[in-house]
Amino acid sequence: MTVLAGPTAVGKGTVSAYIREHYPEAWLSVSATTRPARPGEQEGVHYFFVTSEEFDDLVDRDQMLEWAVVHGVNRYGTRRDKVDEAVAAGRHVLLEIDLQGARQVRESLPEATFVFLAPPSWPELVERLIGRGTETEAEQRRRLETARMELAAEPEFDAVVVNDRVERAASELVQIMGLTPRD
Structure with missing residues (x-):
């Protein structure tokens, strides 16, 4: 199992989507979230969009491998049963999660490989966040404050991949996962 984490707007979702499309042998976890869908996001493909009550039920039934409140607003988490099924089937599992979630997974699955996805630079990260235009100015400020703290966690990870392209x-990342990269 490989855990991919990094700051907001670093491109975790974009890199994961590329792997999903080009490396079908990799199994990518789909997180549950209480945040609303962004334009173009599909239920069950990008996230499982759930209500706060549904999320509470998953947590209460110990159905979450990890979960966290992200940016002080919405909750995200990884369903334990889906990950267990993929591991049991011998799949190369990739969890794309936030820093809090990666820390929780390290507690329960320390044998996993933890990869930090880093931006090429701070100005590039700021440009990506603002450029996507999906958050209000207040939300952008909140996410950038969180990103500064998340960047400081890089030394906690087994490997660092810079998302320049x-x-x-x-x-x-697929080399770290033990898959053969394609041209």
Whole structure:
């Protein structure tokens, strides 16, 4: 199992989507979240969009491998049963999660490989966040404050991949996962 984490707007979702498309032998976990869907996001593909009550029920029934409140607003988490099924089937599992979730997974699955996805630079990260235009100014400020703290966690990880180009970052990540990169 490989855990991919990094700051907001670093491109975790973009790198994961590239791997999903080009490396079908990899199994990517789909997180549950209480945040509303963004334009173009599909239920069960990008996230499982659930209500706060549904999320509470999953937590109460110990159905979450990890979960966290992200940016002080919405909750995200990984369903334990889906991960267990993929591992049992011998799949290369990739969890794309936030820093809090990665820390929880390290507690329960320390044998996993933890990869930090880093931006090429702070100005590039700021540009990506603002450029996507999916958050209000207040939300952008909150996410950038969180990103500064998340960047400081890089030394906690087994490997660092810089997301300067999606294809290159994905290739490096699949090598870490033990898959054969494609041209």
